[in-house]
Amino acid sequence: MRKTLSVLTISLGLLASMTTSAEEVYIDVPGHVANCLRCHDGGDKHPVLEIFASPHAVLADPHTRFAEDGCAACHGESIDHSRLPAPAGGEPAEIAFRGPHRSDTETLNKTCMNCHAGADMMHWHGSDHDFKGMACVDCHTIHTRADPAMDHRGQIENCTSCHTKQHAEIHRAFAHPVREGQVTCTDCHNPHGGVGPSDLKTMTVNENCYSCHAEKRGPFLWEHQPVREDCTQCHQPHGSVHRDLLVQRTPFLCQQCHMGQFHPSAALSGTGLPGDDLPSGSRSLIGRDCMNCHVQVHGSNHPAGVGQTR
Ligand code: HEC
Ligand code: HEC
Ligand code: HEC
Ligand code: HEC
Ligand code: HEC
Ligand code: HEC
Ligand code: HEC
Ligand code: HEC
Ligand code: HEC
Ligand code: HEC
Structure with a gap:
C-alpha cells in the first residue's frame, strides 16, 4: 500500500513546463526524481538512469530514504540548479560528486554516511583512506547497475590503480590466488578502516591468516x-x-x-x-x-x- 509520502506535492513553479493547468501535481514517483528527470532523461552523456537498477533507487518500497527524498537524498534540493529554462539548468547542483563542481570531500562523505553509518563504517574516521582525504566515491560508483567496487575484478583494478606495489606483488610466481578471483583484497583488508595494522579486518596479522589457515593456529x-x-x-x-x-x-x-x-x-x-x-x-x-x-x-x-x- 502506498503511503501518502510517495504521493508528493510538487510546486507548480518547478514543474511549469510539464503542467499548465493544475495547481498541484500528484505523481507516482517521488518529488525530485520527476523534476530532475525532465533534463536528466537518459539522453544525457551520463548514465544517470541506471541508478534505478541499483539498490539506491528502489521506488517500490515507500519506506526507503530514496522513496522519500529522491535524488535530493544525495544531491540536495538543487532548486536553483533545476530552474528553467530546460535543458540549460541554473546554478550547479547543490552537491556534485564529480566534475568541475565537485563539492568538498567532507560534504560528500557526510552525504553517504547519512545512510551508511553502520558497524562496517565504525573505523572510517581516522582510517588511512579517510586520513588521505579520499571520498567514498573515489572507489564507489552510484549511477550504475552494479558498483564495480563490489565485484572482485573491479575491486582489484580499483585498489591496484593506486597501490602499484601490491599490483606487482600479486603477479609474482607465488601469490595468493587473487588474480584468479579466489581471494580478494577485502578478504584481508577493510577499505573503510580496521582495528589492526594496515587496515586489516582483524586485530593482528596472525588472526587474519588463521581465519583461512586454521590449522596454523595451534x-x-x-x-x-x-x-x-x-x-x-x-x-x-x-x-x-x-x-x-x-x-x-x-x-x-x-x-x-x-x-x-x-x-x-x-x-x-x-x-x-x-x-x-x-x-x-x-x-x-x-x-x-x-x-x-x-x-x-x-x-x-x-x-x-x-x-x-x-
Ligand atoms: C532544467 C534542466 C535541469 C534540471 C531540471 C536538472 N538538471 Fe542537473 N544538470 C543540467 C545540466 C544542463 C547539467 C550540466 C550537464 C553537463 O555538464 O553535461 C546538469 C548537471 C547536473 C549534475 C552534474 C554536476 C554539476 O553540477 O555540474 C548533477 C549532479 C545534477 N545535474 C543533478 C541534478 C538533480 C539532482 C536535479 C533534480 C533536483 C537536476 N539535476 C535537475 C540540467 C538540469
Ligand atoms: C538515502 C539513503 C542512502 C544514501 C544517501 C546512500 N546510500 Fe548507499 N545504500 C542505501 C541502501 C538502502 C542500500 C541497499 C541496502 C543495503 O545494502 O544496505 C545501499 C547500498 C549501498 C552499497 C552496496 C551496493 C550493492 O551493490 O550492494 C554501496 C557500495 C553504497 N550503498 C554506497 C553508497 C555511497 C558511496 C553513497 C554516497 C554517494 C551512498 N551509498 C549513499 C542507501 C543510501
Ligand atoms: C578505498 C576504496 C573505498 C572507499 C574509499 C570506500 N569504500 Fe565502501 N567499499 C569498498 C569495497 C572494495 C567494498 C566491498 C567490500 C567487500 O566486498 O567486502 C565496499 C563496500 C561498501 C558497502 C557495502 C558493503 C557493506 O560493508 O555494507 C557500503 C555501504 C560502502 N562500501 C559504503 C562506503 C562509504 C559510505 C564510504 C565513504 C565513507 C566508502 N564506502 C568508502 C571500497 C571503498
Ligand atoms: C545514493 C546517492 C545518489 C542518488 C540517490 C542520486 N545520485 Fe546522482 N550522483 C551520485 C554520485 C556519487 C555521482 C557521481 C557519479 C557516480 O558515482 O555514478 C552522481 C552523479 C550524477 C550526475 C552527474 C553525472 C556525472 O557523471 O557527473 C547527475 C546528472 C546525477 N547524478 C543525477 C541524479 C539524478 C537525476 C538522480 C535521481 C534520479 C540522482 N542523481 C540520484 C549519487 C547519487
Ligand atoms: C591474504 C591476505 C591479504 C590479501 C589478499 C591482501 N593483503 Fe594487503 N596486507 C596483508 C597483510 C598481512 C599486510 C601487512 C600487515 C603488516 O605487517 O602490518 C598487508 C599490507 C598491505 C598494505 C600496506 C603496505 C605494505 O605493503 O605493507 C597495503 C597498501 C595493502 N596490503 C594493499 C593490498 C591490496 C591492494 C590488496 C589486493 C590486491 C591486498 N593488500 C591483498 C594481507 C593481505
Ligand atoms: C585513489 C587511490 C587509492 C585507492 C583507489 C585505494 N587506496 Fe588504499 N591507500 C591509498 C593511500 C594514499 C593510502 C595511505 C597510505 C599510503 O600512502 O600508502 C592508502 C592506504 C591503504 C592501506 C594501509 C596501508 C598502510 O600502510 O597501513 C591499505 C591496506 C589499503 N590502502 C588498501 C586498499 C584497498 C584494499 C583498496 C581497494 C578496495 C584501496 N586501498 C584503494 C590510496 C588508495
Ligand atoms: C624471524 C627469526 C626466525 C626465523 C626466520 C626462523 N626462526 Fe627458528 N626460531 C626463532 C626463535 C626466536 C626461536 C626460539 C628461540 C630459540 O630457541 O632460539 C626459534 C627456534 C627454532 C628451533 C628450535 C625449537 C625448539 O623447540 O627448541 C628450530 C628447530 C627452528 N627455530 C628452526 C627454524 C627453521 C627450520 C627455520 C626456517 C624455516 C627457522 N627456524 C626460521 C626465530 C626464527
Ligand atoms: C619461521 C618462518 C615461518 C613463519 C613465521 C611462518 N611460516 Fe608458513 N611456511 C614456512 C616455510 C619454510 C614453509 C614451507 C614448508 C615446507 O616446505 O615444508 C611454509 C609454508 C606455509 C604454508 C603452505 C604449506 C602448509 O604448511 O600448509 C602455509 C599455508 C603457511 N606456511 C602459513 C603460515 C601461517 C598462517 C603462518 C603464521 C601463523 C606462518 N605460515 C608462519 C615458514 C614460516
Ligand atoms: C581469505 C582466505 C585467506 C587468508 C585470510 C589467507 N590465506 Fe593464505 N591461502 C589462501 C588460499 C585460498 C590459498 C591457495 C591454496 C591453494 O592453492 O591450495 C592460500 C595459500 C597460501 C600459501 C601458499 C600455500 C601453497 O600451497 O602454495 C601460504 C604460504 C599462505 N597462504 C600464507 C598465508 C598467510 C601468511 C596469511 C596471512 C597474512 C594468509 N595466508 C591469509 C587463503 C587465505
Ligand atoms: C639432518 C637433519 C637436520 C637438518 C637438515 C637441520 N637440522 Fe636443525 N636440528 C636437528 C636435530 C636432530 C636437532 C636437535 C633437536 C633436539 O633438540 O633434540 C636440531 C636442532 C636445531 C635447532 C635448535 C638448536 C638448539 O640450540 O636448541 C635449531 C635452531 C635448528 N636445528 C635449526 C636448523 C636450521 C636453521 C637448519 C637449516 C640450515 C637445520 N636446523 C637443519 C636436525 C637437523
Missing part, C-alpha cells in the same frame, strides 16, 4: 616463536618470487635468525649436521634443506617433536 606442544609472533616474518602475503610466498629462500630464510649453532653456518655446505655420515656433507641439506629434518616449521604436536622435527 596451540602446539612445540611452538616456533616467530610463527606465534607474525607470519609475515617468513611470508609475504601479497606474493613472492620464492615458493610458499616466502620472503627469502631457504635455508637463508632460517639462517637469518639461526646462525652459528651446531648447524652449518655456511648455507648449503651441508656439513656438521647431526647424523651426518657423508664426507661431502649431509644429504639432508640438499633440496628442501632445513625442513628435511624440521618438517613442522610451524609447530609440532608430536610428543617427541622437539625442534619441530616431527
